[in-house]
Amino acid sequence: MSSSHSHRQSSFLTTTAVSLTAIVAATGVAWYWQKIKNQESKEVKTAAKKRPITTKRETDTSNRQVPIREIQTTNDDTNNNAITEDSARGRILAPNTVTIVHGSVTGTCSKLAQDLVEALKNEIHLDRTIQMGALEEWDWWDELLNYDDDGTSVNKSGASSQQEKLPVLLVLLPTHHGGSWPPTATCLESALQDLQNDWRIEKSPLKNKLQVAVMGMGCSDYGDDSVGKPAKEAFVTFKKLGAHVFGKKVRVGDDATGNQDRVLQAWLHHDILPGLIVDDDQDGEDDDKENANSSEPDVVDMEDMGTVMESSQQENEDSVKSSKPREMVTATQAKALKKEGYKLIGTHSAVKLCRWTKHQLRGRGGCYKHTFYGITSYQCMEATPSLACANKCVFCWRHHKNPVGKEWKWKTDDPYFIVDEAVKTHVQMIKETKGIPGVNMERWREAHTVRHCALSLVGEPIMYPRINELLGDLHKRHISSFLVTNGQHPKAIESLIPVTQLYVSVDAPTPESLVAIDRPLFSDAWERLKESLSLLKDKGQRTVARLTVVKGWNSDEVEGYAKLIALGKVSLIEIKGVTFCGKSDASNLNMSNTPWHHEVVELCRTLKMELDRLRERGGPDAPPEYDLACEHKHSVSVLLARVDQFAVDGPDGQRVWKTWINYPKFQELSARHVEDPSFTFSVEDYTAETPAWALFGSEEEGFDPTDTRHRKKQKYPKYTQFDERGIPTHDHNNQPLTEDERQQLKAIMDEKIKQVGCGSTVTQLKGGEKLVEDASLMFRGQVIVM
């Protein structure tokens, strides 16, 4: 037995107890792998690097598959074939095993894998071990090459050697950017490549050792023929390596139509089950012929995908073929979105109760838009008329359960219906907050009247073809409109009616970082963003460039941001630290990517300097003057505002900021514009004075003093001053620390430096995550460095 193999077993055994409890409870028959702990997988990787080739298994004809017994449906969890802990070896090439693996990132393939376990459990009277897990849980080189059938790997089902069946591997693979393998599956991708290319390995190392079936997932809305590419590649490579593949084609599910359940059924009934009952002898002969000319397999098209499906999906798919547009959100997407708290409206819209709405209802402070612009957060409705968008941003809240598309091609709901339903649903959610401890009843009653709408929830609101009617209806109801677009639809910006405040998200300062961060569907995404920004300067009303700072991703190259902002001469620049809302399936972010407030402040200062530099250079593209106007430390946000539009001289010569909005005035002006489209109005016509507590540098740090602050317990106290290394010198009351205290803190920092080194390091982790580590910042999370 190879050393890596024996290590593999011991790793597994340390985690088996936990896995089995959860798994056996969940499925009864199937057992699953639990993720091997980091340390263990690191060791497995080290072992894999050595890439030992320990066994060259002889072709063993006694190890042939025998036909599966008559298929019976059984739910008998106590069946003799259930696995016991000590037999749990989990090797892929162990006889009598069916291993289901997936490379799921956003959960679709893992769900399909679970469904497959259930289906197999119900379809066949098991005398095989079924195991299921994520691809990353196996060391593929070791699994496919170094399996030594010394008897320890066989399950205790009592199967004699004559009854041994070839192992079966069922692979579920999503498609990623441009047809690449998802980061969760590159372990298999590289092992397959290495197995093909390593000269030490016999030509068909998997011949008579493994049977494989592959199903892909993708999304045809990407519109670039990438759908199912990794699955096709896996299929072809397994075949080249001599594995017997089930089915002649790769079946691929499509997120855009939500047909994956149906494709799974077709895969199971047309490829897997018939494959499982094929006589092994006949099997071997076919293999020889097939593998001799293994070529690119076809992707099954929709007509071939079996007959098992829900009627709504049928309608969806039928409408693709007919001229009738299909509904945007598939049943699976709807389920995932609902699980995340979205209330769906019609076929493409949603509302969700914002956490700040609840916060302010409880007197715990409003959001940064309350601080910067005076909205009442508890009267604000967060909504979108389009759950789809043309990006897959790394920091997206949607966790990538949303539909994508370059342009609108779906059924279009009536805008008045959307507004009506959105308001009703929002008010219903407000009603449900009555029982939350601490709700201010006066605010709660006021909250039944929606005053603001943030069209920024998820998706791309501007894609909705009837957006102007929707905005018109909001304004008619005296609801202000804050509309956020990702700058991929410049034409829609051009034709947009005046909104209270129009945002373009500027997520990256260069074309390359835009692709890395926004992962856009449009190949000319950068040009689109630039065009959108340029169009802002002619809009007349308040325009905003919104920067979401993701440390390690887009916090450098400030000059690039300045140049982009100069294109639009926007009224305001909002800079906000990314919020980390738990590990997102498809996002590669972690806590270290969340900047501290003082870092965002520093970035604002640098941006202002860059803008000043461009302004001093002069010329038609020179930006106007900006300055730091407001901050909301609670949400790590800072506002830069145009001095010519928002700053006036006070009675005693001091600067007075007017970043707040006179909402009734906006409604009045907008109504006049509707009556008479030749009537125009501009930013200065509906400003209002910013209160002192909301100003940058105020003692309140942007927190409305009428509310009560609830601070989370911090790991370290709120130090106020630091030495040049970042070691605190003064406590939260600005009193000097004693020498002893400073030495203790120094020792803690030295320890951290030992771990992470000096300076700031950005480490790109496996899977693309970027980890930022900087010991000098460890005590400074809570202060603004002036």
Ligand SMILES: Cc1cc2nc3c(=O)[nH]c(=O)nc-3n(C[C@H](O)[C@H](O)[C@H](O)COP(=O)(O)O)c2cc1C
């Ligand atoms: C970051 C990301 C990039 C994607 N890129 C593509 C693509 O280029 N082509 C495609 O057909 N599907 C693409 N998809 C769609 C996925 O293949 C599809 O949503 C699949 O169902 C995801 O499976 P999973 O939920 O198991 O990860 C992408 C999905 C994500 C999250």
Ligand code: SF4
């Ligand atoms: S503006 Fe946004 S963050 Fe603020 S209350 Fe409305 S939806 Fe919530």
